Amino acid sequence: MTFLELAKKRFSVRKFKTDLVKDEDLQYILETGRIAPSANNSQPWQFIVIKDEAKSEDVNGLYHREWFRDAPVVIAVIADHGKSWHRGQDGKDHADIDAAIAADHMTLAATERGLGTCWVCNFDLEKTKAYFNLPKHLELVALLPLGYPDVEVDAERHSEKRKPLSEIVVYKQ
Numbered sequence: 001m002t003f004l005e006l007a008k009k010r011f012s013v014r015k016f017k018t019d020l021v022k023d024e025d026l027q028y029i030l031e032t033g034r035i036a037p038s039a040n041n042s043q044p045w046q047f048i049v050i051k052d053e054a055k056s057e058d059v060n061g062l063y064h065r066e067w068f069r070d071a072p073v074v075i076a077v078i079a080d081h082g083k084s085w086h087r088g089q090d091g092k093d094h095a096d097i098d099a100a101i102a103a104d105h106m107t108l109a110a111t112e113r114g115l116g117t118c119w120v121c122n123f124d125l126e127k128t129k130a131y132f133n134l135p136k137h138l139e140l141v142a143l144l145p146l147g148y149p150d151v152e153v154d155a156e157r158h159s160e161k162r163k164p165l166s167e168i169v170v171y172k173q
């Protein structure tokens, strides 16, 4: 599978089988997050894995969708604003960018292993705050529910679902 084929294969999975995620698959996915690039190699992230008994009703309530509760694993991607690179010229904090790259590595790795995920950023702010109880410098960037998809999509859907290159690429004269 080429990278483009993998990228086209990935989609937001919102229907999961009840099968548990194999630990070797989970470790593989986490490893692809670990080796992700980050500004100044600061690696300003944590991945909190929620599975088995830890996947409680409290966790299901962090995002109020029926399909979210069906995912056997949730990876919470946390950005560490205390470790991230801040650009000297204007102080721009790169934590979110770095955490997003790691998260996207993991979503693609999941696809490669026959698993599915969906980026979830519209989580319940109050409930996630209470559940994770993070210190101020740590921020929940995304929840990645993970499991085996119980749904299929057309890998060629991007011809309709995405803007054409002609609309988004500009060649500077």
Ligand SMILES: Cc1cc2nc3c(=O)[nH]c(=O)nc-3n(C[C@H](O)[C@H](O)[C@H](O)COP(=O)(O)O)c2cc1C
Pocket (backbone or CB within 6 Å): 010, 011, 012, 013, 118, 119, 120, 121, 122, 123
């Ligand atoms: C940063 C980000 C946040 C997202 N948050 C949510 C979310 O909270 N809930 C949800 O169902 N989908 C969420 N999505 C999924 C997008 O809706 C989805 O990626 C987009 O519609 C394209 O569809 P596809 O992923 O199937 O290609 C999010 C995606 C991204 C990249």
